[in-house]
Amino acid sequence: MSERARALVLDDEPAITELLDITLSEMGFVVVPTHSLQKAREALGKFSFSLCLTDLRLPDGNGLELVRHIRSQFPQLPVAVITAYASTEGAVEAMQAGAFDFMTKPIELHRLRRLVEQAQALATLEPEELGAGLERLVGESSAMRELRQQIRVLGRSNAPVFVSGESGTGKELTARAIHDASPRRNKPFVAVNCAAIPENLLESELFGSEKGAFTGAHQKRSGLFLAADGGTLFLDEIGDIPLAMQAKLLRALQERSIRPVGANSEVPIDIRLITATHRDLQQLIEAGSFRADLYYRIYVVPLLIPPLRQRREDIPLLAEALLQRIARRHNQPVPRLQAEALQWLVRQDFPGNVRELENLLERALALHSGTEIRVADLSRESAAPAQGIAGSGSPLARRLRAAERELLRTQLTAGQNRIVVCAQNLGISTRSCTLRLHLCGQDDHHVGES
Numbered sequence: 001m002s003e004r005a006r007a008l009v010l011d012d013e014p015a016i017t018e019l020l021d022i023t024l025s026e027m028g029f030v031v032v033p034t035h036s037l038q039k040a041r042e043a044l045g046k047f048s049f050s051l052c053l054t055d056l057r058l059p060d061g062n063g064l065e066l067v068r069h070i071r072s073q074f075p076q077l078p079v080a081v082i083t084a085y086a087s088t089e090g091a092v093e094a095m096q097a098g099a100f101d102f103m104t105k106p107i108e109l110h111r112l113r114r115l116v117e118q119a120q121a122l123a124t125l126e127p128e129e130l131g132a133g134l135e136r137l138v139g140e141s142s143a144m145r146e147l148r149q150q151i152r153v154l155g156r157s158n159a160p161v162f163v164s165g166e167s168g169t170g171k172e173l174t175a176r177a178i179h180d181a182s183p184r185r186n187k188p189f190v191a192v193n194c195a196a197i198p199e200n201l202l203e204s205e206l207f208g209s210e211k212g213a214f215t216g217a218h219q220k221r222s223g224l225f226l227a228a229d230g231g232t233l234f235l236d237e238i239g240d241i242p243l244a245m246q247a248k249l250l251r252a253l254q255e256r257s258i259r260p261v262g263a264n265s266e267v268p269i270d271i272r273l274i275t276a277t278h279r280d281l282q283q284l285i286e287a288g289s290f291r292a293d294l295y296y297r298i299y300v301v302p303l304l305i306p307p308l309r310q311r312r313e314d315i316p317l318l319a320e321a322l323l324q325r326i327a328r329r330h331n332q333p334v335p336r337l338q339a340e341a342l343q344w345l346v347r348q349d350f351p352g353n354v355r356e357l358e359n360l361l362e363r364a365l366a367l368h369s370g371t372e373i374r375v376a377d378l379s380r381e382s383a384a385p386a387q388g389i390a391g392s393g394s395p396l397a398r399r400l401r402a403a404e405r406e407l408l409r410t411q412l413t414a415g416q417n418r419i420v421v422c423a424q425n426l427g428i429s430t431r432s433c434t435l436r437l438h439l440c441g442q443d444d445h446h447v448g449e450s
Contacts, residue, residue, distance in 0.1 A: 005050035052079040071098030078119040095159035121183035139314030143306040155181030163276040165305030168355030168427040171276040179232040187231030195237035213262025232272040239279035308353045352427015366403035
């Protein structure tokens with residue numbers, strides 16, 4: 001720092017205050033120590049700060065009061081809370097109130113320094129930098145404008161985010177936008193579909209493993225948590241994680257460290273966690289198949305993505321953007337959507353949301369002729385078996401079967417040959433997916449039902 005920045009420290013334990021003072025001073029800060037909420041508020045009125053660290057339990061109140069005061073009066077000031085080891089519930093509440101992160105006592109210096117570095121990166125970011133990546137969230141409806149604003153706010157926090165929404169609404173895209181809008185944007189973003197990983201491999205995939213830890217472990221693997229270290233880990237379909245693994249995941253989040261399979265010691269990790277699922281976690285908790293304590297650990301900031309039918313005005317913009325992306329992917333010229341075709345799209349409900357719209361456009365691009373896409377190219381009847389549209393040997397039938405076969409093959413590979421994952425990715429039912437696989441000749445693959 002060219003000019004020494006100030007750090008406000010609020011704690012009534014002299015040993016903690018001294019530790020923070022020494023560490024922050026070594027990192028280039030001018031430290032202003034205080035021991036009560038009143039003194040902290042007075043200091044905020046006198047000086048400008050680049051960082052605030054506050055205990056939660058104070059002689060004249062709760063540190064949450066200071067978090068809320070800073071969020072209201074000094075929204076650009078990063079504030080982190082210090083809490084007793086067994087009181088992470090208070091830390092979760094503080095992050096919901098606007099704190100960007102927390103530390104537990106006893107304070108570990110390497111974690112303190114990393115937290116301060118992240119706060120410095122956050123304080124020096126310009127607003128336009130925090131908006132990077134939002135252009136991929138296409139739409140000008142009020143729902144999409146609100147979603148983008150929420151993402152900008154979440155970019156200033158390390159709080160865990162729970163993304164909910166119907167299948168195909170773009171949960172991974174939203175998670176990546178949060179990552180891109182944060183100081184972690186130059187670090188890894190790792191997305192994991194928990195439903196696509198076999199149960200017996202989930203622990204080693206997430207936490208890594210030592211050589212010889214189990215049959216088939218021929219070499220040491222670092223795991224996906226370490227792959228995301230310093231960045232963001234997105235766990236999609238977290239509702240599919242088995243109970244035994246949920247306990248290990250909860251411990252990793254609480255301890256901020258992992259133990260690879262077969263290892264004797266733990267490895268510290270620094271990740272921003274974002275989770276999502278299409279399942280109702282409250283129902284899973286009531287059924288006893290999801291831990292309530294893990295739910296409250298990941299459900300810190302909920303973020304709901306609206307379904308496409310609730311923002312129909314975005315469909316024309318989305319359709320144009322998706323067509324350009326699909327055409328580039330297949331190295332084809334971008335066709336024009338006829339006005340009638342756009343009107344037809346806007347009238348559809350799209351239960352599979354954006355994913356269904358993209359699949360429909362990809363199929364239409366394969367079937368259209370000329371420079372325009374018409375309603376006939378988009379009609380749902382075009383998704384029926386080829387024999388129902390034209391003779392089984394006609395050029396149209398052959399093109400349709402080839403396009404659908406390629407789409408199913410791609411989604412099967414992505415879902416590790418599991419029908420349920422393939423169906424979710426396509427925005428269709430498992431029964432419909434099974435029928436299409438049979439009709440397109442894909443059922444000779446080794447395909448799993450779940």
